[in-house]
């Protein structure tokens with residue numbers, strides 16, 4: 001309705017002016033047509049009567065002249081008629097002619113206007129109605145004998161004029177209303193058009209001459225999710241606070257929504273790790289973690305404190321007396337507060353319950369979840385330690401606290417007990433399993449209850465939100481408000497919403513990287529490859545959920561099926577060692593190494609090796625160099641909440657080159673729909689996608705990359721954090737209003753008793 005008014009009112013005003021001008025034009029046209037018609041009739045009548053009048057005038061037969069005039073006045077339009085002599089004396093006249101219009105009047109008129117104006121026409125009024133008066137000369141043998149004056153009724157013309165005016169106004173009114181409705185509908189549907197354009201891009205079949213067809217579904221994204229995303233964006237655009245999300249807008253949201261100047265983040269992994277090298281020098285590392293990639297720019301924008309496990313070998317040497325260190329080095333816009341864990345605590349809480357238990361439980365990647373009571377005990381203890389650290393760090397009774405990930409499921413409830421008015425936003429960075437699978441965890445109720453201490457619990461996808469709510473419904477006594485997407489427990493509401501995580505945009509690492517051509521040159525030289533080599537890149541922690549084995553097998557299958565790739569296609573896998581104390585991770589490390597060696601043996605020729613396994617921690621500048629050098633980046637996760645490497649690849653490619661092959665089991669596949677989306681288990685499909693990517697025309701690469709860059713720039717990490725803060729702000733506002741209301745009711749109730 002609002003859009004109807006916004007568009008309709010100016011349109012209606014414009015059309016009203018047009019209608020006014022049109023009615024004047026229509027009235028004038030109607031009048032001139034009618035006048036011409038009247039004149040024609042008068043001339044016809046006059047010429048018909050001419051002969052008789054001339055002879056009767058010559059013969060002085062006044063009665064016969066009158067008879068002719070009465071005959072003329074029978075015409076429905078001729079009201080009256082008069083005949084004058086050439087000297088303007090009345091010969092005969094029908095009734096109703098006023099003296100001022102008779103022969104005397106004509107005489108006077110002739111003196112005023114000149115004889116040449118007779119015969120002629122004139123508009124006048126008779127009996128209050130409009131008339132047309134015409135004067136016709138009566139001649140015989142070329143000699144002027146007199147004048148015939150005809151008075152014609154013009155009231156019909158006036159009636160037609162009014163009818164034409166009304167009709168024009170009515171037509172314009174209908175057009176105006178229809179045009180307003182149509183314009184509003186067009187405006188509303190412009191987003192639908194965008195969706196269709198999206199679909200068109202999605203429907204771009206990978207051109208792969210010589211490649212076997214994988215059917216229509218090959219490399220296709222999840223349309224339903226795209227539609228949802230487009231709708232969300234449409235709603236945001238329609239809201240008053242439009243515009244792209246930026247650090248400034250995030251700060252503003254924090255101030256407006258929560259009256260906060262800074263935040264406290266709790267995340268197990270610290271954004272800057274101080275490591276002492278073999279030479280004794282201390283280096284600052286950026287850990288390989290999607291959580292850190294996303295949260296660090298948010299922290300720089302909002303300032304405050306990040307509470308984390310101090311895991312670096314030089315971490316203790318770099319903190320102050322309060323275990324704090326200011327970061328980023330050189331910029332120092334916020335603080336890390338380090339919490340120290342004993343080896344036992346780390347083993348039980350981090351390796352045990354968090355990673356052998358919850359990580360395996362939440363990912364569909366065929367690793368058996370391990371739940372041990374001793375790990376659980378450590379998890380509870382460490383969660384207590386971190387909850388206390390948070391409460392020590394916050395200022396005031398209603399701070400804004402962002403709790404991150406599966407390491408801290410119990411912390412929200414623990415904080416809530418200490419700080420009932422805190423705004424606690426918890427984000428679960430990994431998938432949430434369905435209720436049945438969650439049932440494997442012996443402490444599922446405690447985990448669920450712990451999370452419900454939050455003001456907002458966020459997941460990457462709606463599916464994960466649904467799974468969570470379904471689990472709460474099954475395992476806890478609560479009230480679920482499906483309309484508000486929230487859980488009400490003990491009178492307190494916890495929102496459950498999806499917030500797809502992202503990266504900073506513009507991306508500082510991409511901005512700092514050398515031009516793409518330079519990166520390519522450097523990387524090919526580093527790997528000992530020819531300038532025309534085809535380069536594939538993968539960047540991951542060495543984790544079984546990332547599908548690294550499936551990725552290498554897809555490369556092998558591509559080399560088998562497409563012989564032209566042999567000797568030319570090299571896949572460089574940057575693999576950061578991770579959670580190496582866990583047997584499953586140690587086994588993965590060995591398996592990946594053995595697999596790479598086997599494929600290399602099989603396809604090696606001269607110095608050519610198809611797989612380059614770079615098993616080490618890589619700092620962001622090196623990672624971005626590889627991403628910018630690649631022809632194809634393959635993200636093959638078997639299950640992944642989001643996967644930010646996919647988005648970093650898009651951020652890295654400001655040259656609009658390179659193709660992303662992306663697992664359908666990542667959250668990112670719901671947004672990056674112009675990637676070649678594959679099932680990583682299907683080696684036929686994945687190998688065909690790799691071959692397709694390697695021979696994709698530059699124009700198509702650019703088209704796909706442009707669309708993905710537009711998407712990530714819009715859905716950046718500031719939007720992710722901003723939307724959560726805004727939702728939490730609204731919830732806080734609602735809580736305050738209902739507190740005031742119940743206080744008011746108590747006062748009223750107290751007065752009565």
Ligand code: F6P
Nearest residue numbers: 269288289290291405429430578
């Ligand atoms: O979101 C990505 C993520 O998997 C986090 O859940 C996890 O904390 C991080 O990356 C890396 O894992 P870790 O901290 O165990 O090295």
